Amino acid sequence: MTTATYSISRSSPATRIAALAGFLVLAALVAAPWWAGRADMRLLSEIFLYLSLACLWNLLAGYAGLVSVGQQAFVGFGGYMLFALAIFAGLSPLAAIPIAGLLGALVAVPVAFLIFRLRGAYFAIGTWVIAEVFRLSFAQVSSLGGGSGTSLPVAIVRSMASSRSMREATTYWLALGMAVLVLAVIYLLLRSRNGLALTAIRDSEVASNSFGIDIWRHKFIVYVVTAGLTASTGALIFLQKLRISPDAAFSVNDWTAFVIFIVVIGGIGTLEGPIIGVIVFFLLRETLADLGTTYLLLLGLVAIVVMLKAPRGIWGFVKDRTGLELFPLSRRVVDENQKNGK
Amino acid sequence: MAPVLELKDVSKSYGAITVADQLSYQLDQGEALGVIGPNGAGKTSMFNLITGTVRADSGQIVFGGEDITRHSAARRCRLGVARSFQIPQPFSGMTVFENVLVAATHGAKLPAQKANRHCLEMLQLTGLIDRANDVSGSLTLLGRKRLELARALCAQPKLLLLDEIAGGLTENECHSLVETINTIRATGISIIWIEHIVHALLSVVDRLIVIDFGRKIAEGDPKETMASREVQEIYMGVDADA
Numbered sequence: 321m322t323t324a325t326y327s328i329s330r331s332s333p334a335t336r337i338a339a340l341a342g343f344l345v346l347a348a349l350v351a352a353p354w355w356a357g358r359a360d361m362r363l364l365s366e367i368f369l370y371l372s373l374a375c376l377w378n379l380l381a382g383y384a385g386l387v388s389v390g391q392q393a394f395v396g397f398g399g400y401m402l403f404a405l406a407i408f409a410g411l412s413p414l415a416a417i418p419i420a421g422l423l424g425a426l427v428a429v430p431v432a433f434l435i436f437r438l439r440g441a442y443f444a445i446g447t448w449v450i451a452e453v454f455r456l457s458f459a460q461v462s463s464l465g466g467g468s469g470t471s472l473p474v475a476i477v478r479s480m481a482s483s484r485s486m487r488e489a490t491t492y493w494l495a496l497g498m499a500v501l502v503l504a505v506i507y508l509l510l511r512s513r514n515g516l517a518l519t520a521i522r523d524s525e526v527a528s529n530s531f532g533i534d535i536w537r538h539k540f541i542v543y544v545v546t547a548g549l550t551a552s553t554g555a556l557i558f559l560q561k562l563r564i565s566p567d568a569a570f571s572v573n574d575w576t577a578f579v580i581f582i583v584v585i586g587g588i589g590t591l592e593g594p595i596i597g598v599i600v601f602f603l604l605r606e607t608l609a610d611l612g613t614t615y616l617l618l619l620g621l622v623a624i625v626v627m628l629k630a631p632r633g634i635w636g637f638v639k640d641r642t643g644l645e646l647f648p649l650s651r652r653v654v655d656e657n658q659k660n661g662k
Numbered sequence: 663m664a665p666v667l668e669l670k671d672v673s674k675s676y677g678a679i680t681v682a683d684q685l686s687y688q689l690d691q692g693e694a695l696g697v698i699g700p701n702g703a704g705k706t707s708m709f710n711l712i713t714g715t716v717r718a719d720s721g722q723i724v725f726g727g728e729d730i731t732r733h734s735a736a737r738r739c740r741l742g743v744a745r746s747f748q749i750p751q752p753f754s755g756m757t758v759f760e761n762v763l764v765a766a767t768h769g770a771k772l773p774a775q776k777a778n779r780h781c782l783e784m785l786q787l788t789g790l791i792d793r794a795n796d797v798s799g800s801l802t803l804l805g806r807k808r809l810e811l812a813r814a815l816c817a818q819p820k821l822l823l824l825d826e827i828a829g830g831l832t833e834n835e836c837h838s839l840v841e842t843i844n845t846i847r848a849t850g851i852s853i854i855w856i857e858h859i860v861h862a863l864l865s866v867v868d869r870l871i872v873i874d875f876g877r878k879i880a881e882g883d884p885k886e887t888m889a890s891r892e893v894q895e896i897y898m899g900v901d902a903d904a
Contacts, residue, residue, distance in 0.1 A: 326782045326791070328759075328778050513767045513768070513774075516760065516763060516764055516767060516768070517764065517767075517768055519753065519755070519756055519760070520753045520756070520764045520768075522753075522755065523752070523753035523754050523755050523756060524751045524752070524753055524754070526715065526747075526751055527747065527751040527752070527753065528753070528764065528768075529715070529734070529735045529736055530713055530714075530715060530735050530736075530739055530744075530745060530747075531736075531739055531744070531764055531765045531768055531769040531813065531817055532736050532739040532740045532765070532768035532769035532770075532771070532817065533736055533764070533768045534734070534736050535736070589755065650757065650760070651757070651759060651760060651763065652757075652759075652795050653759050653782065653785075653791070653794035653795055
């Protein structure tokens with residue numbers, strides 16, 4: 321018996337084309353301040369930040385099985401940390417963003433110990449309750465405007481860049497950088513042996529536990545890392561808005577419901593899904609938002625149709641039929657004899 | 663030589679239902695032990711107790727000289743206990759190769775290159791190599807059973823637990839499975855095999871135990887045990903006084 325004739329391949333023509341296309345798109349996006357208008361850049365920034373939130377929620381729910389409806393806790397926490405660090409500690413907002421992320425990860429540790437005692441639907445509701453606790457707590461901080469919130473002082477905003485257009489370009493690049501960072505972290509994680517474990521946990525917890533995987537530890541790490549990156553994203557979101565209030569910061573609609581919509585439509589448990597989902601979501605929003613409440617009804621309708629016709633989302637639907645993969649995550653066994661012989 | 667596995671008065675019940683009742687036995691290094699008993703007798707529950715999916719209420723489980731009664735399932739696998747599931751539990755969104763790679767990297771803790779090589783070998787041994795790139799959810803029943811076996815082997819176990827691995831297979835499939843299991847035995851892995859297909863079981867195992875209501879009711883040489891009155895009563899419904 322010989323194994324010398326087999327080898328393991330991790331890329332395919334499709335992934336190589338996708339990588340090339342990805343780099344081209346990224347280069348064009350980096351150059352956007354020179355070709356896009358102010359409104360377009362604001363929209364693109366928003367898309368990047370939603371992409372970041374969606375990828376993170378997908379990692380949490382789609383891989384680690386932690387269906388949280390309370391990620392707004394960390395979005396709001398990150399936003400408030402940015403304001404607090406800038407106003408009280410006099411930190412530059414740019415330095416405050418990673419620190420807000422770090423603090424978000426830190427605060428996630430005791431939260432994880434608390435809510436990891438809950439499972440399934442109880443876990444989901446538990447995360448929501450935690451987010452409400454965060455909202456009510458920040459509403460008590462009168463130095464940050466209490467229940468009505470506060471704005472980022474003009475002096476701090478001006479200190480970020482010399483001109484308004486420079487500041488807008490900076491926040492744009494930060495948003496793009498955040499999305500790229502999140503995608504890179506998740507991609508590298510999923511490609512590693514820990515990613516193999518996470519994917520196994522996604523498919524069967526009983527079997528993964530029986531094959532040496534410490535489920536609690538993997539979920540804990542994912543929860544804390546996700547919280548940190550979500551808090552950083554939150555800091556960026558409110559740096560763009562320049563104003564924060566408890567209701568906006570801890571909004572379950574804005575930071576969780578829309579994000580779940582994006583991931584479910586795009587394809588939960590795949591790296592490509594949130595990217596597809598975010599494109600679909602913003603296409604719908606930009607073309608239909610003028611319809612008011614009808615727009616929300618249409619979103620609901622789209623969600624229902626996708627759930628019925630393609631329960632694993634748009635990307636799941638494509639992947640099941642074509643086996644296509646854009647990120648080289650899989651490991652394919654290649655028979656060298658067949659490859660060379662025929 | 664010290665036994666590879668020892669159960670000492672292991673008990674487990676769910677309310678009024680007892681699935682393990684003072685269960686005790688030993689398994690020697692390299693030995694193959696067969697387990698039979700009616701449906702619901704507690705055979706799979708015994709595997710759950712050994713692998714740590716379920717914790718014992720009382721008693722002790724010793725593996726390789728180490729008391730593992732309180733160890734997590736993951737830790738027991740890393741020590742060398744691997745199982746196949748009666749109802750296959752593949753990582754259904756992953757390919758066959760990725761399924762077995764999970765066991766090799768996390769169960770056996772092999773570094774990447776060694777894990778790849780070991781997995782390819784085990785896929786060849788179990789006849790799954792041509793399906794290596796198929797998504798495991800698309801496999802047939804036979805494919806899933808083979809995958810259960812391959813995945814357990816990729817964890818490089820010292821003790822292999824097989825739960826009705828031949829159930830539902832045709833005569834030919836069953837025959838080739840028995841051959842594979844005998845090949846595995848020859849490498850020195852200790853085996854406990856739960857099986858209803860008695861002729862397959864008897865062509866492999868050294869010893870047989872019979873379980874009913876969570877209790878061990880007979881133990882010994884496979885053929886003699888099959889012919890014993892206890893077994894005849896369970897399987898043929900012979901009255902105890904007859």
